[in-house]
Amino acid sequence: MTGTMEKMTMSDGAEIAVYHAQPTGARKGGLVLVQEIFGITDHIRDLCDEYAADGYEVLSPALFDREHPGFEAEYSGDGFARAMQLARELHPFDLSLADVQTCVDALVPKGPVFVVGYCYGGSVAWFAATRMRGVAAASGYYGSLIPAAADQEPKVPVILHFGRHDTGIPMEGVEKVIAKDWPKATVYVYEAGHGFNSDRRKDYHEPSADLARERTLELFEMNAG
Secondary structure: OOOEEEEEEOOOOOEEEEEEEOOOOOOOEEEEEEOOOOEOOHHHHHHHHHHHHOOEEEEEEOOOOOOOOOOEOOOOHHHHHHHHHHHHHHOOHHHHHHHHHHHHHHHHHHOOEEEEEEOHHHHHHHHHHHHOOOOOEEEEEOOOOOHHHOOOOOOOOEEEEEEOOOOOOOHHHHHHHHHHOOOOEEEEEEOOOOOOOOOOOOOOOHHHHHHHHHHHHHHHHHOOO
């Protein structure tokens, strides 16, 4: 790991951990990387380091630190159950949006800021594009809350990545987002399942993960100002 866990004070005064990775070479911009429900796992830290290697200063807030400091879970068993409880019962979604906004605000003085999120974070990335200030562009991976929020028009360019075989996000929901045809939103559908970007998951699909990453980096570069 090339980044470090640091403490950052959020808008409600809470101090939570944030994984902070500095860019390699010339700085291209800031990036807030939003976790899956499983916490700031080694996979999330790896992703942060990879984007840092591409020239981005990355912040990834540990969104569940108030309820469960240091939470990291596996994709099954008790850890999965706890992750679901945190995401769906104990932690307010709006607080996640506020924490991401705090991270965006911290990076804005240095240049353009982007948001990328996975699973839970994929939904956050959509709201970053529709609600947040200071965001240049966003990329959301398989966010289950997006279809229900499809009526909210993005203010900045956003790309969305869904798996055609994702049993948790039916294609009719994805098609609802596509049908909105928002000028600043692009939806990509991959021949993959949920979590296809994570090489720790059974649904990992390398060709889809590589293509989605390529598209994400192109989006950021096109909107760097």
